Amino acid sequence: MANVEKLTGTAITFLAKIFLGRSFGIVPANRVVKQYGVYRFVRHPMYLGYILNQLGFLLFFFSLHNVAVYTVAWIEFWLRAKEEEKFLEADE
Numbered sequence: 001m002a003n004v005e006k007l008t009g010t011a012i013t014f015l016a017k018i019f020l021g022r023s024f025g026i027v028p029a030n031r032v033v034k035q036y037g038v039y040r041f042v043r044h045p046m047y048l049g050y051i052l053n054q055l056g057f058l059l060f061f062f063s064l065h066n067v068a069v070y071t072v073a074w075i076e077f078w079l080r081a082k083e084e085e086k087f088l089e090a091d092e
Helices: 002-023 045-060 064-089
Strands: none
Touching: 002 045, 045 064
16 A cells, blocks of 8 residues: 555656646746646645655554654645745735
C-alpha cells in the first residue's frame, strides 16, 4: 500500500509541475492562478503530492519520530498555502 501512495504522490507532483510550466518559482510572485490539469481538482496539487508521497514513506517506516517530523512539515505546507492564497488575493 505504501508504494501506491508514493507513486500517486510522485505522479501528482510531476503533473503539477508540468501544468505550472514556467510559472513555477521559489520566490512568491503572481504568475497567474492555474485552473486546468490537476489544478482543476486541487488548489495546491504539488503539496498534495508531497503529502501522499510522505504518507507512503511514513506507512513503510513508521515511528513516532517520523510522525513528528511529518506533522511539522504538513503544518508548514498548510501555512505556506495560506500565505500563497493571501498573496494571490491581494492582486486583482
